[in-house]
Amino acid sequence: MMAEEFKVTPWEVKGKIDYDKLVKEFGVQPLEKLPKSFYDEVLFRRGMIFAHRGLGQIISAIEHKKPFVMMTGLMPTGKFHLGHMILARQMIFYQKLGAKIYICVADVEAYNARGQSLEESRQNAIEEYILNYVALGLKPENCVIYFQSERSNDAKKANAYYRLQNLLARHATFNEFKAVYGEITPGKMISALLQASDMLHPQLREFEGPIPVVVPVGIDQDPHIRLARDMSSRIKMHNVSFKELSSTYHTFLPGLNGGGKMSSSDQTSFVALTDTPEDAAKKVKKYAFSGGKDTIDEHRRFGGNPDIDVSYQWLRVFEEDDKVLKKIYDDYKSGVLLSGELKNLLIVKLSAFLTEHQKRRESAKKSLDVFMKKVQ
């Protein structure tokens, strides 16, 4: 099979992605030698989080029980799907390790990029994203969730956050924005500056003061991280100095239909966390891209390719047992396991997960008001 061409920019991900090549191109560091606790999380254990910038200071904070922040954002549009879970699991992982969690609802960006009203964004953020975070295990303790359009009900904090956005503008050129965003509009530019403030403001004295901050992202988002790091190194404000941002990079959970990244705008691509187990099973059967051969005979003789098989890729997240996963890999590769059988293994895991998750989601609904009061 010929190597497929791939493309990874903040605004487009397509093709079969060569992550090793991206590590070199973007100049990020491969992830090696993590503390033991990291390997409890399959995303780290199985190399789905595969690269970083400056994670050393985060590891050091964890080892010395010093405070640190995990910062992330959510775009409050569309359904919350399995792809979003990759990030949600990292929130919960870092929260257990002692991080203060900052979650930004990018409602200003949703308005400027897609014309979505702030009210719609608020509703979508709470019902789709935050409710699922809670069901997945996010705790209100040491967690802050805010909206870009309304940073804080503490005026000192609100002023400080937007002040940083405004002053950062001096410290980047148009060409830098174009390199990150391609075609640029005033709306994209001001959203980009707000996003940089999102990543950097936890270190202002009105918030935590200088502190290690880790931003976990998909590798396509690295240009945003670089720009924020560059701006923070250039800005000189009274009483402000930033520790360099840390970041980690995860692979994309592929969409059902194969290459690229799961997208909520494509029905043949995603499974939502609110899909019934039956609907999810149907989607997997109908759309999941297979690494198997065209006929059973050929498959038995030559084996399948788990590395491009979507069901196998998803099982890497849902099958916690390394030995079981390895057996699936080997059996598929040798041709012992057929594509339909592999799909069924995924469906069993996925159904169990969705059933359990949707129960938790119902209980989360009851405590959501209390949760929001604690985190806002």
Add this chain to the structure above:
Amino acid sequence: MMAEEFKVTPWEVKGKIDYDKLVKEFGVQPLEKLPKSFYDEVLFRRGMIFAHRGLGQIISAIEHKKPFVMMTGLMPTGKFHLGHMILARQMIFYQKLGAKIYICVADVEAYNARGQSLEESRQNAIEEYILNYVALGLKPENCVIYFQSERSNDAKKANAYYRLQNLLARHATFNEFKAVYGEITPGKMISALLQASDMLHPQLREFEGPIPVVVPVGIDQDPHIRLARDMSSRIKMHNVSFKELSSTYHTFLPGLNGGGKMSSSDQTSFVALTDTPEDAAKKVKKYAFSGGKDTIDEHRRFGGNPDIDVSYQWLRVFEEDDKVLKKIYDDYKSGVLLSGELKNLLIVKLSAFLTEHQKRRESAKKSLDVFMKKVQ
């Protein structure tokens, strides 16, 4: 004498300005038929405020004793000079007519455009601008002064002001910004959006709600007004609707050296309100551009040109008595009054003003802390 070429853009004013031509080019309305109270102010009486957009709703508010806002900004760099007084007099004029006065200290713009720190801007704004406003008669009642970098100590207001800045970005194109600002940078663009929020935010429900707002500016600033008006007509926000901005346009007080507009970056151009009467007199004698002839003989025979004479132009502001001013005009034109004599008439008026003003400034210093507490 040939007609000099002139140029008026928000970033450059030069040459002998043909205001009638500008009225047509910019599509603003000439000022006619004002209520009597307006003619108490020489700037209106003598046509130095000469055009407007939508002033009808302000006049109507004044006549029906309805609330309205006068909004203006100050760039906290350099010395406060006679040119700045043109705007300060309008603040005090509208305040007496019942307006709520909003004054914005453009410290974010000073940072982005000139790299001036927020601390320097704060000090310059208070010592140069606000102190002089108070000495000129600005009262703390019904007056709000705020810094762009720290809008309010009421979180609802701070969030609302910056939210408007962020959402306005969707409603203008890069080309519109370029038309207003020429060469554009991220810093200029974000400052421009903040300036639009400065002009429009008094109408948010967190502030006054929809209300007539007048922004008095030099005619060179009209493109800013137009852009803010355009954006406000395009934005659709829940619970927000804007009355169209009103504006008035004033001529520039010419710099000592003649054409264009007084500039604090040119020593041969400005007289500061903190210059001693002696220093001011020296500057006038040395630099004031004269409309007189080269020799006394010629001047006596052909007369001078008051319309280009800086001393006469300044007397239009400092000589309140219309009859006296008319006599000066006629005498200069006929050659009865010599250029040196005209300069002396200005020096007498200017000295009296500066002496009195500097006394008031000393008393204003004592009450400044109280004043700032009331207006912030």
